[in-house]
Amino acid sequence: MKKRLLVTALLLSSCSQLPADRQAAVTETLIIPAQPAAVPQEDGDIIENNDTAASVATDFEHIFVDTDMTFSGTLPCADCPGVSYHINLFRDGRFETRQEYLQRNQVNLIKGIWLLENRSLHLVNQQHTLPAFHFLNNSTLAMLDLAGKPIASNKNYQLSREAEVRKLDTRQAMLGLYTLRDNQASFKACQSGEVLDVANTQHHLPVMRQYQQDDRLNSSPVIATLVGRRGPDDKNNLLFIDKFEQFWPGASCPDQLQPGKMQGIVWRAEKLATQYVPQQLNVRVIFEANDRLYGFAGCNNFNGGYKQRSNQLTVQPLVSTRKFCADSSELEQQFTQSLQAADRIEVNGDTLQLFKNNQLILQFKPAVN
Template structure:
């Protein structure tokens, strides 16, 4: 996993001196972080799960192009690209926690910095290291906006050949035959489990990042050597959600580490 460079932390700390301790937030207009009614807060009153995007200020680059996906089960996926500095996209995933007010989330990251966000209506505000609203000339730029469901639905899960590159945390050779394809014209899934071909149906809920396979069948060819087929077949039956980035697909179960990781290998054969 690539960890984010120190400039992400620096960008979050730059305006600490501009933050006023009595500044607070609200879900509607960024006015207060104090919750008068504990039963009505961002966590339980807003449709907050989904993908948020934006370009955050950067200390030593043109901006940090950011995509942050929050899931209902408390997991997140973060993508960051340092514009004008590198074309590399840094990716990480993990869990997040809500504060006692139900208004602020904190990413449980291996390196601190830029990990607290106030959750508003279709927006996230990045907070400073003290959990306060960042003020100053760049204050309004510390926002991420929620991607509309239609955009998520058009993500290229279907119609792509996803090559299996990691199984149960173990990297696989680039020439292994296992892959999976989700049809773009009907809810049909097929692929290679390592020796035999499999096929079946799938149900997809992009809003909740849920994916389920059903009616899985498999050819019965005799495999002449040990394959990953038993382990991969078990994953196909046991995963219950997924993560999707530009060219990486992971199949997951609950909050566990990814059971399988795939890389886009081009369009599926017609």
């Protein structure tokens, strides 16, 4: 037995004395396991950047705004049917959004920069406070509450990504001071104080003719209401009129520093008794200093006389145009009847209220657009 072990040891010892090149070859053969043959991938095995791949990536906080994106949808609103959002995120860090309060005729066009913290998206603008959002995945934004937490609700608080980037609709209702000199018009918006040059388009030419032919205006600046839009970046100081509504002789921009004024303000109807008035109908009235009033009731223009003593009010029978509008004629009739029935008027801050037998029948706010 001892002899057999000795012979085995000598044999192993002799193996370790192989030349260096042969020893390396033997070593590689002994320690490298056999590798399975690589299976070539077919083109169909490549995973495209589809919704499935995008959602898988977000499981590890992988959210990148490396391309321009458009998100849109309607979010809940406390005192209106909803807030419609159109948000464009640009990969260079800018954003632009259209925020429209439905049936309140309020549109905010806001630009700024976006900040991304993990999945939380913050839209930063010095003049406006916008909600923050959370990327559920690359195609869905969920609105966050004031504490930065997801909103627990059975209502829809999500915006969806559109297939392609969509240009922002910059049209909005505007109220401001229209001035015309030498066929060149300017418009000073009451809400922002900005002064814009009015582009001489086919929609503006009839406005110019009406201004020139109205003896009441006497070539003086006048408050006007219209639907317009700013020009593109290289023409940002231009106002393009899409729809002209009317001139308001005797009116002025609402003075936020001097509330309580009744005359000379374009008042927008906010409530008819306890019913909110759809703001897109633009129901408005102005009480002039000469005991005349006029306005727009949603379909027809009207005018008439009124008498005021202290808080007592008497509105004389109104004269109105006679158009029929299926979506507003019923409300218009209720509005004009209530206006003529009012026996008391009060201005509390920026709110004008009309009463009948001590019951609130109409409520107005100063129109800023």
